[in-house]
Amino acid sequence: MLPPYFVVDRHSRGDYGATGSEVIRTTNMTMKTYSFLELARKRRSIRKYQDKPIERDKLILCLEAARLSPSACNSQPYKFIVVDDKAIRDSLAEAIFSGIYSICKFAAKAKAFAFIVLQKQKITARLGNKIQNIDFKQVDIGIAAEHFVLQAEELGLGTCHIGWFNKKKAAEILKIPKNYRAELMISIGYPDETPKEREKKNFDDMASFNGYQKAT
Numbered sequence: 001m002l003p004p005y006f007v008v009d010r011h012s013r014g015d016y017g018a019t020g021s022e023v024i025r026t027t028n029m030t031m032k033t034y035s036f037l038e039l040a041r042k043r044r045s046i047r048k049y050q051d052k053p054i055e056r057d058k059l060i061l062c063l064e065a066a067r068l069s070p071s072a073c074n075s076q077p078y079k080f081i082v083v084d085d086k087a088i089r090d091s092l093a094e095a096i097f098s099g100i101y102s103i104c105k106f107a108a109k110a111k112a113f114a115f116i117v118l119q120k121q122k123i124t125a126r127l128g129n130k131i132q133n134i135d136f137k138q139v140d141i142g143i144a145a146e147h148f149v150l151q152a153e154e155l156g157l158g159t160c161h162i163g164w165f166n167k168k169k170a171a172e173i174l175k176i177p178k179n180y181r182a183e184l185m186i187s188i189g190y191p192d193e194t195p196k197e198r199e200k201k202n203f204d205d206m207a208s209f210n211g212y213q214k215a216t
C-alpha cells in the first residue's frame, strides 16, 4: 500500500528523516523536510483550501505517520477512513455540517476528509482507564490525529481537526459498525490562507520544572 519510493528513501537513501529544511525529490513528488520544531511552529489550522486535488500518495504517507503513533498498551483503538472521492465527500459535507454543525461548513471545500473511528481498546487499556479514571482512547486518537496532521504539514497540505460534526450521519454514510463512531475528523487540502500564529500560552504559564509552581 505504501508508495514504493517511500520504502526506497527509508532504506537506501537514509535522508527521509533529515533535520533542517531541505528538498527531497522522490519518484512522484518533491518535498521539503523541516526540523520538528520548524514544522510544529509552521502548522496552523487551515480553513480555506485551494481547488486542487490531493495526491493519494500523500494521504497514504499521512496514514503511515498515524499508524506509527504510540497508544496506551499499544491498543491502537482506532481506524482511519479517508474520503477523497468527490461524490462521497460532497454527500458527507452536506449531511454532517448542517444545522448546529454548519459552523464547520468551511470544511466542505477540503479535498479530503480523514475520519478517526474509535474502536474497542485492549482489556489492559480499559483496566487502566478504570483505575486512573482517564479515557485513554481519547488520548490515543488525539495523538494519532496529530501525527497525521504534522505529516500533512510537511507535505505542504493544510488541515483542521474537527470535532464538531454530525457523527450519526457520518456513521450512516461511512457504514461504520454499530458501537463504533467517528470521534474526530480532519479536513485536508492545499492551503488557501496563511493564518497568523494563534495565541498560545506563554512558556512560563504552560510549563514548569520540578513542580507545578514556578520555582522562585
Ligand SMILES: Cc1cc2nc3c(=O)[nH]c(=O)nc-3n(C[C@H](O)[C@H](O)[C@H](O)COP(=O)(O)O)c2cc1C
Binding pocket: 043, 044, 045, 046, 104, 160, 161, 162, 163, 164, 165, 184, 198
Ligand atoms: C480535538 C480538536 C477538535 C477541534 N475541533 C474543531 C472544530 O470542530 N472546528 C474548528 O473549526 N476547529 C476545530 N479545532 C481546531 C482548533 O480550533 C485550533 O487547533 C485552535 O484554535 C488553535 O489554532 P491552531 O491549530 O491554528 O494552532 C479542533 C482542534 C482539536 C485539537
